[in-house]
Amino acid sequence: MSTLILVLFLLLGTYFVAVIEEWSVTGRLRPAGPVRAALRLLGTESVLARKPDRLFFEVAPVLLLVAAILSLAIIPLAPGLIVTDLATGALFFNAALAYVLVALIMGGWGPDGAYAMIGGWRFLGQLIGYAMLVVMPITAVAMRSESLSTVVIVQSQEQLWNILYQPLGFVLFALAGMAMAFVPPFDLPTGAGDLAGGVEAEYTGVRRLVFRLGRMVLILSVASAMTVFYLGGWLGPVLPGWAWSAIKILVVTALMLAAGRALPRVREASFLAWCWKLGIPLALVNIFLVGVLVLVVPL
Amino acid sequence: MSPELLVALVIGAGLFGTGVYGALSQTNLVMIMMGIELILAAALVNLVAFWRYLHPDVAAGQMFVLIVMTVMAVEMAVGFGVAIARFRSRGSVEMEEARELKG
Amino acid sequence: MFGARQSTPVALFAPLRRLVAGAMARDLRALVVPGADVALAAGLDLAAAGLALAEGPRQANVLLVILPLPAAMLKAASVAYAQMPRPRAVLVLGEGEITPLPEADATGAASQEGLEKAVATLRRAFAEGAFATEVSDFDAPALQTRIEYTCPMHPEVVSDEPGNCPKCGMNLVEAGGDGGHEHHHAAAQYTCPMHPEVVSDEPGNCPKCGMNLVEAEGDGGHEHHHAAAQYTCPMHPEVVSDEPGNCPKCGMNLVEAGGDGGDGHHDHAHHQHHGQDGEDAQVGWLERIEPGFMSMIELTEGTPRSSDGLQMEWIDVPFGPLFPGLPGGLTLDLTLDGDTVAGVQVGSAVAEDWALPDGGLDPDTFVAALGVQMRLSPVSYRLLACRALQAAAGITPLPDEDMLHDGALARERLAERLLWLAQMGRQLGLPRIESRAAGLSRAIREAAPSEIDALRGPLSGLVESLRKTPFLARRLRGIGRLDDQGVWSGPGGAGSDAATRLTARLDGVMADLAELKRAGGISTPQTPDVTGVGGHGHATVETARGPAHLHLELSAGRIVSASLDTPSNRHLPLVETVTCQAELADALVAVASLDLSPWEVRA
Amino acid sequence: MSALQQYGILFALTLGSIGFVLSLYALARAIGRNRAEPGKDVPATAGSLSRDPVWVRYHARFGGYALLFLAFDMEMAFMYPWSVVYRQEGLVALLDMGVFLAILFLGLLYGWSQGALRRQ
């Protein structure tokens, strides 16, 4: 029974993320949009570049989808509703999403196209910026919950959600999470305006469908990670657990993608500079503050 | 001598052999560093195998694994620093030209 | 439908194909030729008509062509059409020549109703004809570029067949000349390297020795290759003899001229063992060179050092006429060192040569031709031509008539600035700003004076929201900085950067609104009748991109000579100063901030 | 559920997604066939045909950041076990990690002062 709900959550979640993502680009909420786009891509030819690195070109979309689905495996929707409750769940989330970078490098290098290659290596530069800012806030969350298991992390937020306990950590994790899912304004690898689709440019037809599915599941997984780590997962007064999780995830996704509509795309040089010169010091301060808070406040 | 320990050690030996072959046969500094990475990975496999099958209650084994991982990261960082400097001065990181590294 | 996709004979999937075709019919993604800005200038609302804008040919299933277009643009359109995945369609608006492209699946007038009717017919075409059992290929002259083989490490080594690079023995790789310089030759022919007499039209295996057939020069090309069975040494190509033997210089056994020993870059893994004998000769040859033969030093010696002292390879990347972030028709070929611009060549695929026919031109056709050519700002250039004609003929315009013309000019300037804002929004990734600016630009262009007062509110709202967009000023600061005494005559003055030019254009929007209020009315300028009059005339009009000057010479009512100096033509060389050593994204934003109109560039 | 079973579930999840993707590819292949046409296989560069291979030595400008990141990344490996036992260990853990993080921050400051944290 719980596996059925989890699969349903994955499909519905991906559908709603796709609808919100299309709204963030075109400004119109079209419920049938993603289904039509999926059928169109299914029926379109899947063109292969003339001298590709065939292995990379084929593996990249599949690896992106697998990494995104694996990172969803440790997200608890309700007290018993989780695919695998690993003891090092928070770490596994970050480990699975490290392969998004590998998928984009493969997708960039595979088709031997200029835009794709530049997009792929640009995302490596972006990772060097956000990687530390994802890890340190998770450490601060684990300090409070005394365990890396996501179920224990949510239970530790019984009295006070982490967004109120460590707001600085939330802000850093939110920005780094958006950069990890290359959501606009951090869409350097697939910049629409300046790389004409970048890594996504060379994929057509069913390979592009798998790549887009991977991206939607990736946005869903980053949004649910933010909910689990900072917004108290399934905790909520009246509604059942899974309803709270679903609402929070959708609200976080909508806010993330709305920010993309309002902010110009970030420059890679300034993103790296801000991450290393401001982000990491702030993350260290956040760890220190949470360290003191955990010792002083019995919460 | 449990079979898993044997399998793990044989795999470690295989990785070690590949790493040694790679490190000695390549002409480029970066490829030699990849050979060294493979050797260190073989050491990692052996360490975890020993921890798991011989002394699972001793946490020092896992600590040792963390230290070997640090060595891998540090070796890569310094190796690439040297590679950048060498490429800037000589235009290539081929080991053949390293012979003239005088003064 | 010409661009239909070939369906598999399996009838079981026919209902699924119909479902997919129906989905495609309702989810059309258009790649606009020459550019989304020209569609906006023509007053077309693609989203209302049900077309989404595609970023590149790979994501589009409809090619929206707005005619008339020059030949260079149609060549780029044929390349884009060839790169679109099937099922694909061509939607043509307006009349004109469309030769390299296949015949249109839907045509219409260059107006919103024409577009909507054409999209309706296109939906039906997709719903029925998206899949067809037999389909014919699309071929165009621009796609027939000759395949050249160069060595990855020594790009100056170019040969017509695969083989080994004489300098370092590496396999040569395919690097066809790009569409730029014409390489027309008969359809690609395939011959066997070992048996040049075996010729076939499609790749496959040679009947005699089973080796892969390689692309070879058609009959045109080089005669001496196919005259007699020539033998040459892989390492000394100048050593040529008629019978096999050893090369006098290095003692290597000579190989067929048709294909060198190693059989070039077609060495797939399975082919490796087959060419073993060739391989040994090649390997032996490699060993005899002192072991450091492959050393990179002589490879990186010549190359210039980048800013951090490393000598890296550069690639030429075209940000061609149909790039989503740049004005449609602007060809920008960047030489990239990693993601930094090391060299730039900028041009226009839609430039026309304005040479007047020697017999002179009568004023009406001249003004009409100028209006059609300047696709983005027709009213400004029509007014420029009329004023120059009046100056040449010595007619003093009536003051209130002139005031109404200034009103029309201010309205078009306003529409131009909003069009630039929409394009900058798309380049920077601000979809909300892009859609609002595009909607207002469309509304303003045809607005009657009364409607303009209604639009004043949303216009100042857009300007305010742009001034308050967080991080926008920080994003643009320092990009595209012009030097102080440059030739820049557009908004923002010399020494400005993208941020100051943005604020200058926003102030320009408010100034044009004030000008419209002052002018009171709007009337499109008409050509004055100058029959039988002679003389010289000069006029200047302040367009959104800077002052445009026109100098006319009339004799007996016909224009004998005309020299037009447009702002974009003056600003084109500035692209060099704006993009050198800039990061790629900054360089593209800098070029977009110059607001060049490729239509105003002289061929 | 023992740890090994959970890894088994993750492995099955991976194989399941790969299976889903392969079935999607098979469905697409059943719908229609691809046609190789001239110019279609050249990577799309905005309307102009550029066949030159772009697999060259890409000059990444984040060399300084990458070196610092390689070393700084290891700090995360030590912080996870520490964070799990932090509450139980109390002040000594805070001071301990404080020293460790101060050392690393020193390295970061050095890199910053030497100009590593900029676009080379």
Add this chain to the structure above:
Amino acid sequence: MTAQVFFLAAFGLAAVWFGIVVFRTHSMVRSALALLFSQTAIGAMFLVMQAEFLGVLQIMMMATEMSIMAIFMVMFMMDPGGLGEMDMKHQRKLSLAAGVIAFLAAIGVSVFADWGPAATVVPSADEQLRMLGIELLGRSMLIFESAGLTILTAMIAATAVAVQMPAKKEDAS
């Protein structure tokens, strides 16, 4: 019992195969990503050996580090795409002999040494993490701090060697 051996052998052979591919393939990016997947297979072996924290850490750390190795390989090696199918090896026989000798020596040690009784009970993943945490703060605190110092020296060494002071004023960050 046998499932663990099977998976251990499977992931192990995958790791060794990717290790071999690292030196056989002509394309540099393929070689770097082969090493990446070899490390991932080793991480999976750790998971099979129920060292969960180490396995997940290995899988995560190696993905980012090996990608950075990939970009450095692309920057510093001739023809990174492997189009020219160049052969970048020298002293082939010597290194092959050294590799085989190393392999046989390691096999000999691992087979003929007496490792003592195999342990069956393994602490659960959460306990391992806690034990490692306490070990970090207790017995191995000196090792932990010296690892910090090693990382510091590595950062300083790498920056000092590789990074040139900017000639002109630092541009706006």
